[in-house]
Amino acid sequence: MDKSTLTTHQKALQINLDSQKYGTFAEIGGGQEVVRWFFKVGGAAGTVAKSISAYDMTVSDAIYGPTERYVCQERLSRMLDHEYDLLIDRLEVKRGKNTQFFVFADTVTIQGYQQRMDCHGWMGIRFQDNPMGKWNDVIIHVRFLEQERLQQQETLGILGVNLIYGAFYYNQDLVLFIESLMDNIAPGKIEIDLIDTSGHLFEKIDLRLLNLQLLVSGLTPVILFTPNGKAVQPSDLLYKKAILIERGRFEPVTNLNMEMMEVARAKFLQEPEIADAAKLEIMEITTRNLLTEMGTIDKENFIQRIELLCALKQHVLISNYAEFYEISTYLNRFTKNLIGLVLGIPLLQELFNEKYYSYVEGGILEAMGRLFKKKIKLYVYPTFDPQTSKLITAENLEIKGPIKHIYNYLLESNHLIPLHPINPPLKSFSPKEVTEYIKSGDPRWKELVPIRVVEIIREKKYFGYKELEEASSNH
Structure with missing residues (x-):
């Protein structure tokens, strides 16, 4: 039967x-x-x-x-x-x-x-x-x-x-x-x-x-891994914690990813309301960021990303949540403490783009209300604009349309926290570029990722590195 x-x-x-x-x-x-x-x-x-x-x-x-x-x-x-x-x-x-x-x-x-x-x-x-x-x-x-x-x-x-x-x-x-x-x-x-x-x-x-x-x-909607790579029941880790979470592809995790978390952490720890709270840092990958061009999940690629993040002693959360308000709502099930979302300017621009909320009944206003109804702050890392050769920060980012008034309110009320790294980025690159460097043999990838990540990629031939070495040896 x-x-x-x-x-x-x-x-x-x-x-x-x-x-x-x-x-x-x-x-x-x-x-x-x-x-x-x-x-x-x-x-x-x-x-x-x-x-x-x-x-x-x-x-x-x-x-x-x-x-x-x-x-x-x-x-x-x-x-x-x-x-x-x-x-x-x-x-x-x-x-x-x-x-x-x-x-x-x-x-x-x-x-x-x-x-x-x-x-x-x-x-x-x-x-x-x-x-x-x-x-x-x-x-x-x-x-x-x-x-x-x-x-x-x-x-x-x-x-x-x-x-x-x-x-x-x-x-x-x-x-x-x-x-x-x-x-x-x-x-x-x-x-x-x-x-x-x-x-x-x-x-x-x-x-x-x-x-x-x-x-x-x-x-x-969520699975959670500890730095030793073990899956755990989420509420055991999240319960009553002040949580700092960074969303990304991490294919592979880069120096920039770690820098964003480090600079955000310094600001996060200054928040007086969490002085006595237990704290937890998490790297989040959405299932959307795991999908291949064929719409499937490459399981080997998934394992490689998890292993590299865990090698850097990171907790890793995989979620089905496309929007930030969805992950913040989930985390609020388990904690009433402050939740800090770490993101860069490109993701912030998407967050305030109305076209991404067509499926939400109340549009971008409802999405913003859901996101900020609890103790939520966004920690925004600057980005380098190659067209103007200027650094774009949360303060000078140009938001068009009426939504700019909500943006300015969130900025002035400290719901948006601008980050100012000591050594701001002087150029920009996408995570996909790093992967392409690895596959093509461009040595620049080694400068863009942590040393431990370089060692593991070379040792285990991750992200196409093995195929490259074999191809090179045949010429």
């Missing part, structure tokens, strides 16, 4: 009727909504070894051990460890030769008697792909966007069944697996912003690409 035709009922029943699948369900925080499906469809005795829901915190700590938070990946991992060890210890001798054991677990917070703003959870499955085989893990983080408790519980149950079914039947096609997580769940009900895997089935999987697939498949 084609996977697109499978209902949640059909998935749960197929697992129940598969005599090899047998395991434990451990659910905390949202009811026993996942295991309920297996009881509901019939035949659960062939699948459910145990169902447990340790709601009381003291009881939960006694079983799984204490953690700083009850809804976190560490708690989920402890649940999987504990329940899987028990399952194997008690049943492997009796039926291990003919059984693929599994443990499904979730720890979530959903709407309750008291209204919650942030409803989310961790969900995972530990499973054998063959009887007596080693275990494999799939873990996801989900954010509930619905506002009613019963709706969230229903979605939780469906998602859990999808995860279990996908782990067993789609583990050889992870794109299909990821997209199947949304089976029978309407768009706008949840976001899945992190996936983590381990075990021999997934040894060759690049988790950076797997998390990128969440974005490509529309399961999340």
Whole structure:
């Protein structure tokens, strides 16, 4: 049967009727909504070894051990460890030769008697792909966007069944697996912003690409990587931080990119309102800036950009947000502190060009209102104009039309912060030029990027460097 035709009922029943699948369900925080499906469809005795829901915190700590938070990946991992060890210890001798054991677990917070703003959870499955085989893990983080408790519980149950079914039947096609997580769940009900895997089935999987697939498949608008290249659940890093974020192509990251962040940082740290706040710097790439001319994402190119930014100790955020007001709205989910957006004059000119807001009902006025309704400031780096041989800054930039009055207001009210580097740029270049220099063998590219980036590009032959060297050696 084609996977697109499978209902949640059909998935749960197929697992129940598969005599090899047998395991434990451990659910905390949202009811026993996942295991309920297996009881509901019939035949659960062939699948459910145990169902447990340790709601009381003291009881939960006694079983799984204490953690700083009850809804976190560490708690989920402890649940999987504990329940899987028990399952194997008690049943492997009796039926291990003919059984693929599994443990499904979730720890979530959903709407309750008291209204919650942030409803989310961790969900995972530990499973054998063959009887007596080693275990494999799939873990996801989900954010509930619905506002009613019963709706969230229903979605939780469906998602859990999808995860279990996908782990067993789609583990050889992870794109299909990821997209199947949304089976029978309407768009706008949840976001899945992190996936983590381990075990021999997934040894060759690049988790950076797997998390990128969440974005490509529309399961999340954002993925976030730490400087060690590991994907993380965004709110864990963003929560209550003062955030400085720079958007760019970073193909590759250049000296100018780093200079912009450095000069903006100096201004950002002078803001008195964030003196006592934890701070976070992020480099952002939009999916639009990842697209090739064919409209697809070059995964190898994506990995190269991520690796170079991480080599410079940067946090990297990939988003589906084309407009600045969209990314600022997303960040405001997790922090009420100041958000600083670092940009150059060319991007600032686009920001104040009305033609880019034709799809917004209220046009550029609505877009500006959304962007600046919270604590947002733009830190604007100057650019060199080769036509006039002058430096264009936020102060002398000419904005045409009535929108110039809004621009002047934002400038005078310190929502637009002009940056004045000690050594302002004396020429301009585009990121594409740097890539072309690398491909064509023009040595000027080495002067435009950080030393560490030069070393990695030469060592790993990134951005066409390998093809160039081979071509040169053949002449």
